[in-house]
Amino acid sequence: xxxxxxxxxxxxxxxxxxxxxxxxxxxxxxxxxxxxxxxxxxxxxxxxxxxxxxxxxxxxxxxxxxxxxxxxxxxxxxxxxxxxxxxxxxxxxxxxxxxxxxxxxxxxxxxxxxxxxxxxxxxxxxxxxxxxxxxxxxxxxxxxxxxxxxxxxxxxxxxxxxxxxxxxxxxxxxxxxxxxxxxxxxxxxxxxxxxxxxxxxxxxxxxxxxxxxxxxxxxxxxxxxxxxxxxxxxxxxxxxxxxxxxxxxxxxxxxxxxxxxxxxxxxxxxxxxxxxxxxxxxxxxxxxxxxxxxxxxxxxxxxxxxxxxxxxxxxxxxx
Numbered sequence: 001x002x003x004x005x006x007x008x009x010x011x012x013x014x015x016x017x018x019x020x021x022x023x024x025x026x027x028x029x030x031x032x033x034x035x036x037x038x039x040x041x042x043x044x045x046x047x048x049x050x051x052x053x054x055x056x057x058x059x060x061x062x063x064x065x066x067x068x069x070x071x072x073x074x075x076x077x078x079x080x081x082x083x084x085x086x087x088x089x090x091x092x093x094x095x096x097x098x099x100x101x102x103x104x105x106x107x108x109x110x111x112x113x114x115x116x117x118x119x120x121x122x123x124x125x126x127x128x129x130x131x132x133x134x135x136x137x138x139x140x141x142x143x144x145x146x147x148x149x150x151x152x153x154x155x156x157x158x159x160x161x162x163x164x165x166x167x168x169x170x171x172x173x174x175x176x177x178x179x180x181x182x183x184x185x186x187x188x189x190x191x192x193x194x195x196x197x198x199x200x201x202x203x204x205x206x207x208x209x210x211x212x213x214x215x216x217x218x219x220x221x222x223x224x225x226x227x228x229x230x231x232x233x234x235x236x237x238x239x240x241x242x243x244x245x246x247x248x249x250x251x252x253x254x255x256x257x258x259x260x261x262x263x264x265x266x267x268x269x270x271x272x273x274x275x276x277x278x279x280x281x282x283x284x285x286x287x288x289x290x291x292x293x294x295x296x297x298x299x300x301x302x303x304x305x306x307x308x309x310x311x312x313x314x315x316x317x318x319x
Contacts, residue, residue: 005045011038012050013075016060016068093122094278095138099145101220102265103127105240106293107143107286114285121278129192134270140279141269143286147194148266154274156283159290161264162238162297163195164305165253166245168230178254182208185253186232189213190223195260195310197235203310204257224250237264238297245300252301258308259301265290 014024015035025032043050050064060068098107103125115123132139134153148155167185175181187197197211215232217223224241227234233253244250252259267286273279301307 005038005041008038008042008045009071010075011035012042012064013068013071015039015051015058016064017072019058021058092120092278093124094118094282095124095126095140096143096282097126097128097130097132097139097141098143099129099265100127101237101240102143102145104221105224110289113289114282117285118278118281131268134273140273140276141267141282144266144268145194145264146266148263150266150268152270153268154271156267157263157265158267158286159239159263159265159294160261161195162259162261162301162307163193163200163235164238164257164259164301165200165233165235166224166238166241166250167227167233167253169248169251171227171230171232172251172253179206179256182206182254186214187212188223188226188232188234188236189216190220190234190236191216191218193220193236194264195235195262200235200260203260238301239265239293242293242297242300246296252305255304258306260310261307262310 011024011028011030011034014027015021018024018027021032021035021039025035028035039050046063046067048063049061050067051058052061053059104127107125111123111125115121126139131144131150132142143158144150148157172178175185178185189197197213201207201211215223215226217226220236220240223234223236224244226232227236228241228244228249238245238259241250267283269279274283298307
């Protein structure tokens with residue numbers, strides 16, 4: 001191929017296809033004289049005339065026609081290959097759906113790390129409580145918060161939850177005996193959490209004259225932030241607020257009472273989606289990230305609290 005002038009061949013193909021040096025020059029973005037010079041170069045290389053002029057028109061010679069048939073097929077094949085590669089590049093997309101608080105407080109700070117390892121891929125994350133309808137939606141997998149009971153799908157645990165009452169140090173300082181004075185605390189309710197105050201109170205064999213919620217949020221991220229600001233006590237996930245715990249911005253409200261531990265975050269997908277290498281790669285990556293995160297959560301909590309696995313009976317009460 002080194003003895004073929006590809007640039008001159010490209011100019012020849014454009015002139016032969018368009019029937020005009022001027023139109024070929026416009027398509028190629030060069031001057032007509034540059035096109036004419038490339039045609040002369042190619043004719044000199046082959047030692048034949050490729051065009052003849054007939055009444056101010058360029059007409060292919062027999063040799064020119066033979067070369068054009070070959071080059072037009074070759075360039076068409078190259079264009080098809082280019083378009084196919086472009087389409088394939090556009091198809092390099094990973095689409096996932098994630099529970100909002102898990103997405104904002106956990107995945108959001110880590111997804112750049114995965115992207116850096118997979119720079120050729122476009123990644124779309126939808127943070128929504130709605131589960132994917134895999135038969136009708138273009139979603140590769142879900143990262144779901146729940147009990148893991150989804151029939152007909154591959155369901156793999158990603159991370160456990162660690163649920164306990166949390167508040168700011170300043171709020172905790174108001175109480176001499178937090179367990180005995182729990183009825184006086186302002187309870188913050190995470191309305192969509194699996195493990196809510198009624199289940200937790202029953203598990204601890206505690207009863208309150210009346211369970212009221214001055215604050216109720218449908219996102220754990222908002223309940224955690226309210227607790228951090230000193231608004232009350234949130235029964236929520238240590239896995240989602242590890243940074244605040246490590247910095248001392250949140251503390252256990254009642255360290256004497258156990259932390260309830262249970263699987264809560266899941267990788268969910270149709271089995272056929274696991275044939276995509278990028279999906280398997282993400283599954284392995286998030287498993288490794290979650291394992292490291294859990295080790296940090298346990299290290300923080302074990303210094304102050306006792307970890308207890310939630311029983312099946314307690315989880316049966318979860319909504």
